[in-house]
Amino acid sequence: MDQNTDGSLSQVRHVVLVLSGKGGVGKSTITTELALALRHAGKKVGILDVDLCGPSIPRMLSVGRPDVHQCDSGWVPVYTDAQKTLALMSIGFLLEDPDEAVVWRGPKKTAMIGQFVTDVAWGELDVLLVDTPPGTSDEHLSVLENLRKHGRVDGAILVTTPQAVSTGDVRREITFCKKTGVRILGIIENMSGFVCPHCSECSNIFSKGGGEELAKLTGSIFLGSVPLDPLLTTSIEEGKDFLLSFPDSATFSAISSICQTLLNSLETA
Secondary structure: OOOOOOOOOOOEEEEEEEEOOOOOOOHHHHHHHHHHHHHHOOOOEEEEEOOOOOOOHHHHOOOOOOOOOEEOOEEOOEEOOOOOOEEEEEHHHOOOOOOOOOOOOHHHHHHHHHHHHHHEOOOOEEEEEEEOOOOOOHHHHHHHHHHHHOOOOOEEEEEEOOOHHHHHHHHHHHHHHHHHOOOEEEEEEEEEEEEOOOOOOEEOOOOOOHHHHHHHHHOOOEEEEEEEOHHHHHHHHHOOOHHHHOOOOHHHHHHHHHHHHHHHHHHOO
16 A cells, blocks of 8 residues: 555555444444454554444453543554554543443544544554444444545444354445455454353354355455353453453454454455
């Protein structure tokens, strides 16, 4: 991707949208774990959380509600580690009360997203992941328009669960990407089976293979499947690094494989 000479994204090598056709598929969990996997792969990573009505990533990364400071280049993102290898910006940092509802009409949301895209001083990053709300609404168009002003959209990852009700909604997300000219980097099937915490056997309590089948039908890359793992759920709830805590798990292998496939795809873009 051509490097921009100014603006908050000038030192960001790749920008990736994380999309889902519906809520509840674990999109923010996938965003968080991909960011951690990329960091463990030696990359400098940022997460832009533009899910304005449901900003959950600050909790998933256990960063609390720190004050957001400003520098000459704009807002300084919140770093999750002393080495500053994982940066985060979220509306959650700007709310006075964590239980406060964001009751905004479209124009105010659009303005906020524009500020997030243009006024955050990310510095040097290998990958910026943009966690979006579900659907194909004003927020998505605003993110795309503002990112394209800087010439910086590598593509999108689509997250689904195996059931037909979810893959059907992701089909519409694929249509959205095609209509807006966004490259589909791949599809991830989340909650693909349940990993027993006692014997580690994986049972298909929903169904299996819906995401992979959707990828075949639409000519998209299938990045991989992530099971419903109680250890991952607990790590997310407690804001701990699952990949660091459980390197021998099948879920670790799945996330690491998806991360490497994504990196290969970005490098050949």
